[in-house]
Amino acid sequence: AQTVTQSQPEMSVQEAETVTLSCTYDTSESDYYLFWYKQPPSRQMILVIRQEAYKQQNATENRFSVNFQKAAKSFSLKISDSQLGDAAMYFCAYRSGVENRDDKIIFGKGTRLHILP
Amino acid sequence: DGGITQSPKYLFRKEGQNVTLSCEQNLNHDAMYWYRQDPGQGLRLIYYSQIVNDFQKGDIAEGYSVSREKKESFPLTVTSAQKNPTAFYLCARLTGGGPLHFGNGTRLTVT
Numbered sequence: 001a002q003t004v005t006q007s008q009p010e011m012s013v014q015e016a017e018t019v020t021l022s023c024t025y026d027t028s029e030s031d032y033y034l035f036w037y038k039q040p041p042s043r044q045m046i047l048v049i050r051q052e053a054y055k056q057q058n059a060t061e062n063r064f065s066v067n068f069q070k071a072a073k074s075f076s077l078k079i080s081d082s083q084l085g086d087a088a089m090y091f092c093a094y095r096s097g098v099e100n101r102d103d104k105i106i107f108g109k110g111t112r113l114h115i116l117p
Numbered sequence: 118d119g120g121i122t123q124s125p126k127y128l129f130r131k132e133g134q135n136v137t138l139s140c141e142q143n144l145n146h147d148a149m150y151w152y153r154q155d156p157g158q159g160l161r162l163i164y165y166s167q168i169v170n171d172f173q174k175g176d177i178a179e180g181y182s183v184s185r186e187k188k189e190s191f192p193l194t195v196t197s198a199q200k201n202p203t204a205f206y207l208c209a210r211l212t213g214g215g216p217l218h219f220g221n222g223t224r225l226t227v228t
Binding site for chain 2: 033035037043044045047050091093095103104105107108109110112
């Protein structure tokens with residue numbers, strides 16, 4: 001069974017600095033998707049970034065980028081130029097890419113990110 | 118709301134009563150999911166459905182029931198058998214080859 005582990009329950013970063021959130025996963029599959037979600041105090045789940053496992057290039061969305069290390073099964077999120085609005089809970093998630101497979105999305109336990117002014 | 122609507126936003130019930138949370142999607146997607154989130158915790162899967170009239174238990178299905186009579190609707194009933202029902206409930210739809218899109222959630226309080 002697949003698992004997703006976020007080893008940092010909480011992190012803090014100074015405004016305008018860069019922070020990296022860690023995520024590791026365990027799977028025997030070669031085809032899958034990985035996601036980072038943000039949950040601000042409003043509790044709305046917002047998709048931040050996605051990565052297809054077959055793509056070697058790391059995904060980037062504005063100030064958000066990932067470091068995808070397939071062999072190491074690592075999928076960290078880097079936030080550059082941190083802003084106060086980035087303060088939230090961040091969840092890493094795994095989805096199988098195998099066709100017809102039971103689509104059970106696996107989430108990590110989350111990392112709470114604090115932005116210090 | 119990403120094409121998925123949950124209602125109501127807040128719900129209050131007395132202990133021993135069943136309560137149904139609504140989840141509707143308007144984008145004709147097949148797969149829908151219910152998650153529970155407790156304070157400071159991650160998301161735990163309750164039930165999911167990949168096609169009409171079929172659904173699968175997630176990790177914490179005990180005390181919950183669902184139905185999928187129409188593609189656009191996937192209501193969750195929290196029964197009196199659920200020992201600790203107070204929580205935040207999130208419904209989501211799955212896009213093909215992509216991520217989950219979530220509704221805004223329902224905060225259920227049982228006293």
